[in-house]
Amino acid sequence: MIAPLLSRAERVREQVLDATVALVAEVGVERTSIDEVASRSGVAKSTIYRHFPSKQVLVIEAVHTCMSIPTVTDSGSLRDDLISCFSGMTRATYEGKLGSMQLSLMDAAQRDPELGRLLRAQTDQKRRFATAVLERAVAAGDLPADVDIELLVTLLSGPLVYTKLVRLQPVTNELIVAVVDTVLAGIGVRQSVD
Amino acid sequence: MIAPLLSRAERVREQVLDATVALVAEVGVERTSIDEVASRSGVAKSTIYRHFPSKQVLVIEAVHTCMSIPTVTDSGSLRDDLISCFSGMTRATYEGKLGSMQLSLMDAAQRDPELGRLLRAQTDQKRRFATAVLERAVAAGDLPADVDIELLVTLLSGPLVYTKLVRLQPVTNELIVAVVDTVLAGIGVRQSVD
DNA sequence: AACAATCGCTACGGTACCGTCTCGATTTGA
DNA sequence: TCAAATCGAGACGGTACCGTAGCGATTGTT
Known part of the structure; x- marks a missing residue:
């Protein structure tokens, strides 16, 4: 050989x-x-x-x-960056084998501290990616300085997680766009309308 | 005896x-x-x-x-009814023993069709409660007729589920209020500001 | 008080799993 | 080429669990 x-x-x-x-x-x-x-x-x-x-x-x-690191884009558009960010994270988390493992891992993590740390690190990392995008928007003046970023990340992530894990439905790009647009509108971000 | x-x-x-x-x-x-x-x-x-x-x-x-049926209020205020609705559902679903069982049940349901049906019925019922509140608001003219109610329910439920099951944090009333207010603002509902 | 139903206790056969061990075969690297 | 490391196959003891069965004790009913 x-x-x-x-x-x-x-x-x-x-x-x-x-x-x-x-x-x-x-x-x-x-x-x-x-x-x-x-x-x-x-x-x-x-x-x-x-x-x-x-x-x-x-x-x-x-x-x-199975864990991959999504990349963060910086297009200048908060909306586009958020869509890209959550699209990438959805692919990395809920597609392929890792997606099928997710619920079982979360359950097992309740009784396995080591696994718990691993999943929490995974979650925290994903939140940091989204946080980075939002903080950049604050720095650029696209978001008010007093916006609750923690809450925003939860508002954006939650519906996607819920769709995948509770409803057991695929997280489509249309859903991500709708979530991003509604949440951005909810905090008073004017959007360019086609 | x-x-x-x-x-x-x-x-x-x-x-x-x-x-x-x-x-x-x-x-x-x-x-x-x-x-x-x-x-x-x-x-x-x-x-x-x-x-x-x-x-x-x-x-x-x-x-x-363990399953209890939450009640639906009709106060005339969409905001208050949504807060009451999701507050009740959160208590019924994520507090007490049922809350501790939730993740394990969801995992087991992936491989036990009977349990899967039970959880799906539970989820569907909760969605119907929220849907009823929203449809009433449409009928009353408080929401535009072309609003995507399915999406709205996901936008409202998701962040709460995510907070409880992924972040393993309690779903506080403050969170529910913030979610409802942001989502309502996102679809253009004017709110009375204190 | 007497009887049938139900219960607790215990043991059982069968299965599945963990982690260890032995040993002969294969591969690797010098 | 040859010795050392690594491998496959399979058996092992130990544990845990499922679901069943037997049997004496308890219960509730009449």
Whole structure:
């Protein structure tokens, strides 16, 4: 064999983590078993335990591999930046496997402090992205200085989370636009009408 | 013994359901076991199975006992009615044991169609309450006839759900007021300013 | 007081899972 | 090429859970 792109150890790790992600997305954290991960990944259970000390750690590392960092745009238009911001965060959070894992992770996080910290960090980071966009608008004079940014982020994020997790419906771009426009109008931001 | 308010069978049922609710609220649906329910309720496991055919049914009936129906006020003020409506629904949904069960139930509902139907009915009912308030406002001319009521309900419910389930923070009355006021302002409803 | 229904207690078979271990086979790197 | 590291396969003890069954004790009814 010549020049493998990944060492065997790396290949094994990846296979195990992939299978774990798929399984958690399918049956949730609680019903995910190491035996099933072994069976699906084609990696022996003993080998899994050579790479990960416990199921808890395995799940957390698997979740880690799904998390991506959205980018923040600066178009000069608050409306466009907010739409872009929440569109990106929705894709990163609620599409793909991570989206299917979300509810189970949130539930498990109630009883697993480590997982709780991970999700809280995820949430806080997303809020910081939106906060940054809004603070930039305040600095630019597009928003009044006394606006409650914390509240604004909740007003913008909430309807999207609710649509995905409670109503189990897709978060469309139309919804994001409607939410952004209504909330901006609610705090008195004049908008260019087509 | 004289004139028991409840027959023994009713007393047993109640004890079992109460213990189930408490246990689900503490450890979630998945980790709730019949043995533990028996131990906590003081009812023998065999007796539990005489009343409920399976754990799934027991959990669903236990959840049922927690669900209360909020009332709808008609004060003539759209703002006040919305605040009252969402305040009541928040109390009914996110306070007490049902609040602690919520995330675990939502997760379990992904893989238990029966539980899924129950939660969906719960969600739909709450949306209908808010929809009724909004439709009344349209009829009274307080809202434009072409307003998207579905979207409005999502805009109002979302931030509250998000605050409770994602941020794990209490849904205060101040938050509800701020959400209602901002959303109403967003669709161009003039408000009396104090 | 007597009888039927219901209960508590306990044990059971069956299953599933965790995390460990052994051992023979395979791979890697020097 | 050859030794060391890593792997797959599978068995293991231990635990927890489900749902059932047997049986003596309690209850409520008549």
